[in-house]
Amino acid sequence: MIRYLIQKEFLQMRRNAILPKIFVILPVVMLLIVPYAANQEVKNLTFCVVDNDHSTLSRRLVEQVAASEYFNLTAVTADYASAMAYVEAGSADVILEIGPRFERDLVAAGHADVGVSANAVNGVKGALGQAYMLQIIADCSARIRAGRGLGVSDVSVAGVDVRPRYLYNEALDYKVFMVPGIMAMLLTLLIGFLPALNIVGEKERGTIEQINVTPVGRFGFIFSKLVPYWCVGLFVLLWSVLWAYLIYGLAPAGSLWLLVVASLIYFLVVSSLGLIVSNYSSTIQQAALLMFFFLVIFILMSGLLTPISSMPEWARALTYVNPLRYYIESMRALYLKGSTLADLLAPLLAMVAYAAVAWAWAVASYRKSS
Template sequence: MLRFLLEKEFKQIFRNPFLLKLLVIMPLMVIVVFPYVTNQEVRNVKLSIVDNDHSPASNRLIQKAASSSCFQLTDVSSTYDEALRNLELGESDIILEIPRNFEWDLKRNEKAKVMISANSVNGTQGGLGSQYLSFIVTDYGNEFREQENPVNLSAADIPIFQTDMIYRFNPSLDYKVFMIPGLIVVLVTLLCCALTALNIVGEKESGTIEQINVTPVPKSLFIIAKLMPNWIIGFLALAFGMIFAWLIHGLVPEGNLFTVFVFSALYILAMSGMGMVISNYSNTMQQAMFIMFFFLIIMMLTCGLFTPLNSMPEWMQIITKVNPVLYFVEVIRLIYLKGSTLNELVPNLLWLCGFTIVFNVWAVISYKKSA
């Protein structure tokens, strides 16, 4: 009997041109376009300079700042007030004010001060921009001193800090490399949860579920017939996502493909289960959509994909423990970037198993109650 139910499901899927388009377009959007959009690297910050010193030293600093790929020199003002006005008009994002006697102070080995003011309406840009700029200034200061009085320079006089950072697993700190594994997860989550929820509510809305309910088809069989096609669709989405990530961004998992599949198989089941639970508690597609969006948005924002978990308040960190997306994002990132093996990911495996069981048992129980 399962064969006939599946046959029916697949016929319906293939007759739904929208669904097939969605299956290609969504991975394309999420994996090809999104990494550029969600990029949080700070580039092309518009820099405004107020040079009160007009010395060779200040000139060199300006050149150094302007030649950085982070900044784009858009404005040179004669006073700070003027620069601030330009910043308010949006012509610049960050102001570097060089005080009078800048060169003099530097040469005399006294503290030379510059002022950095950043527009922090866009917090990330303001914060990172001023950080980059102060790096440049510090760097410049060290260079300057080395050149001017190399003899004078000794470890005792001026402590020079040199920090060398090595970014493990993502050496160039490429934002895309960090985001794409997470976006693959977003893709699978959206498709599996939405398709399952809408599929069953669709049968409710059109009344066909009534007709099925008066047949001897057992409920568990009906649910399995709904799950299996979605499981395959989930895998297709995953495959498309991974292929696009490889073709466009050249990103392949560091770890084992098999590990990716094991976790995906579980995760897709868990998400389909969640979709089914949602469908059992809603009577119309509209209700299902809104319930789903509510939970998916919360889950997406608290899964550590867009913002680090550690910066969330403690109570929220506890709540995120029951977010299935979190575990899968972690797994896919670890496999993609670090090449973790199945053995290292056992805790996540157990969590995902737990979610799969809870959601699907809940789905079967609530389906029985609702019918």
């Protein structure tokens, strides 16, 4: 009986004119567009210059900032008030104010007064813009001092040689970090939304009454509903892995089999949640609205777009009941760090516990008399 119910689900899925195309096209479109749309790099910042020195070195500093890929020069103003007018008008993000004794102090003392003011309406953009500007100024100062035989900095004189190493993402490419998270979000949308619309769709069509008169039990009915979506999720996962490699050259640094195992556990979690919503809903609109509400919360509190460590303490506590958090952690660890089963034991056990509870709830919430 269960075998025929599973065949029925696959037939219904195949007869749908849209779903098979979505399974093939949506992963490609999302991997092509979303990593560029969700760009976490800050570039093309505009800046104004208040040059109170008008020296060779001050002009060299301005030229070096303008030549970077992060900044575009808007204007050189006579005073700070004029530069602020550009910021208030939205034409400048950062103000670079060079002191009147910049060249003299830099040559004589090795340091000079430079002011950097950033528009912090967008806090992340302002902080990164200021950090980029300060780094460029420090590099320019080091080059000037080295060119004049003055030593690079007091740090190097003290005998400390700092050489940063960027582990797991040496090129600092945000797409390497975002693509695994986008794949997790895509699978959540597909494997969560579609089961949520399944049972309630049969309620609206009246076909649920035919199931109610059959001897199939609750466990078998729920199992037959979820198996097709697990197969779809596995296809979408492997299809996304292939396209992530073709588009970005990104392949899992860890075991592909472990990636599949973690994904199958997560499929059980999110598909069971979808069926729970479907069991408690009377119409497709109710199910879609409820599932959309939960998915938005899951995505926003998963660490996909913002670090969990940056959230308030109460929000960090809530993320522990978010299954997407554990799946994204596992995906990123497998893709970037090449983590092993021992490394992923904690998030995998959390997803297993979540899956057991969600599966039991999905079975218990289904009533054949509904």
